[in-house]
Every structure is written in C-alpha cells, then in structure tokens.
Amino acid sequence: MKPPSFEYFVPTTLDEAVALLAQHGGEAKVLAGGQSLVPMMNLRLARPAALVDLNRITELDYVRAENGHVTIGALARQRAVERSSDVAERQPLIGAAIRLIGHPAVRNRGTVVGSLAHADPAAELPAVAVALDAEMVVTGSSGERVVAADDFFVSYLTVDLSPDEVLKEVRFPSLSPRTGWSIVEVARRFGDFALAGAVATLTLDDQGAASDARVALFGVADRPVRVPEAEQVLRGERPDDDRIAAASEAARAALVDPPSDVHASAAYRRHVAGVLVGRALREARERAQASG
Ligand SMILES: Cc1cc2nc3c(=O)[nH]c(=O)nc-3n(C[C@H](O)[C@H](O)[C@H](O)COP(=O)(O)OP(=O)(O)OC[C@H]3O[C@@H](n4cnc5c(N)ncnc54)[C@H](O)[C@@H]3O)c2cc1C
DSSP: OOOOOOEEEOOSSHHHHHHHHHHHTTSEEEESSOTTHHHHHHTTSOOOSEEEEOTTOGGGOOEEEETTEEEEETTOBHHHHHTOHHHHHHOHHHHHHHHTSSOHHHHHHOBHHHHHHHTOTTOHHHHHHHHHTOEEEEEETTEEEEEEHHHHEEETTEESOOTTOEEEEEEEEOOOTTEEEEEEEEOSSTTSOOSEEEEEEEEEOTTSOEEEEEEEEESSSSSOEEOHHHHHHHBTSOOOHHHHHHHHHHHHHHOOOOOOOSSOOHHHHHHHHHHHHHHHHHHHHHHHHHTO
16 A cells, blocks of 8 residues: 655754654654654554655764763664674673564664654563663754653553654663673564563672662563563572572563453463563573673
C-alpha cells in the first residue's frame, strides 16, 4: 500500500525542524530512518499531514564519549553505533542490543534515537536505556530539557515528547568497573521483534558481592520495565546460582499482567521472562568476574 498524501519538509538545522513542528501543531511527524514510521504510513496506521525529515541535519549525526557517558545524536544510524569503537569500549551493551535488531539493511537506515522515540515495548534499545538510567535530551520551542529514561517511556508507542519536540540525543552512562552485562531474548526467527527479552548488569565489589544489580524486561508490558524485585534479591549478596534463581523467580512473580496475543500467551511470556532473567544474570556475572 502507499501512504496517504503528506507535506514534506527537509530542514537543515534543529531550530528549523522545531519551528516546522510547532507550525503544524501535532499534525506533523519527525522522520529519521523511516524503518518504523514509513511501514506504519504505508499500512495507514499513521497518517501525519506533514513529515519533518531530520536526514539533512548533519549536526545531529554523532557518537561521543564524554563526561562518563556515551552520547548518541538523533541522526546516528544503528549500524554506525554498533560499529563504534567508543561504544564497544565504554558501553558494549548498546552494540549487543543493536545486533539483535532486525537485519543489517534495517540498521543501516534506522537510528538509535528513532528506536527510543518510537518506543515499541518489544524493542531492545528502550530496555537498555531503562536498565542503564539513560538520559533523553529533548529540544522544543520552549528550550531543552532532560528526561530520565524511566519517565520517558509512557506506554505503547508513547513517550514524553510534545508535538513540537525533537529527541536530540541520548546519554548512556559508561560501564562502571567490575561490571558485567547481558541482553538476551526469545524471538520466533532471528531478526524478529522479541516475544520477551531481558537486560541485566551486575557490579561486583572486592568480596564478590553485587554492589549494584539492574534488571529490565522488554516485550512483557506496554513499555520497557525495570524489575526492582529481582534487583533487591541481588544487591549486597554474592550472585551465586541460588541467588540468581531467586532473582529469576522474583522477576517472574513481579510480572502481573504480561500481554497475551497471537504470538504468545501471557503465561508463556511470564515463564520465558523468568528464564531470560536467569540467563542474563549468569552471563553478566561471568563478564563481571572476567573483568577483574
Ligand atoms: C524488518 C524490520 C525489522 C525490525 N526489527 C526490529 C527489532 O527486532 N527490534 C527493534 O527494536 N526494532 C526493529 N525494527 C525497527 C527499527 O529499529 C527502527 O529503525 C526503529 O524502530 C525506528 O528508528 P528510525 O530511525 O527508523 O525511526 P522512524 O521510523 O523514522 O521514526 C519512528 C518514530 O519515531 C519518531 N522519531 C524518530 N526520531 C525522532 C526524534 N529524533 N525525535 C522525535 N521523534 C522521533 C518518528 O516521528 C516516528 O513516530 C525493525 C524494522 C524493520 C523494518
């Protein structure tokens, strides 16, 4: 199918993009990589009256390692971020998450920031953002603001962005010393969206106990979710197999109402989420131990 007709604007600065969005008062949409928006328009699930294309705003195409963060601009393609040595060195969880997204052709066009703004609850990067307490830098007519990842994702395909706002960049904290990480998922075919997935990080102290533990799930709610119940089981404790089994069980029990659809039942998602939390934590533990 073809999309309904729309006006098309190609600003060359962020200010111009914001002004165009403000002019159209909610009828316009930002176009980044187009890997989610264009299929939705073709299926007539989205009918914006105007598109504000970010692709000529070259000032937004960057990946920077600065002030303890990896900062990714709105035009950085997933593939470029996946291949960035700064990302591999400072926050490898981002690259691992991107390698689970679709196929290279999708990642060549799709942007990291576009995936966050789109906020598919089964997407990998929003869950990584929530697990790492990433910061979203938003620019609009009334200036710039910074939103914590946990507040940014509101519900299914809905984020804390006003119609005149652009998500300018995301700041992921760099990996702390003695921290291991993992992202695992179950999908029907390689490259499909996950039926369920888990992100975990574990930081070990000198005694081998977990000074920090993060667990986030995707594909099991209307947005990516942290699982404090599982994190509490681990904090201050040695993450041995029994402790990790208890954390997995806590994650499974905490999932009150996972979605049930043609792809998987709620019961299946709950069970798989528990299994994946265990798998992710064991992998994170191995990496933390190996990091000295
Ligand atoms: C075959 C296929 C398989 C895929 N598999 C996966 C997968 O397994 N996991 C996964 O996570 N994703 C998957 N995707 C989606 C892909 O990751 C998209 O690239 C991503 O979701 C959107 O990024 P984009 O740059 O293409 O954004 P677009 O499609 O251009 O935009 C998506 C939405 O975000 C808004 N938006 C984009 N950028 C901004 C911004 N800077 N500020 C404000 N709003 C913005 C747009 O207005 C639109 O509403 C798949 C896509 C395809 C086609």
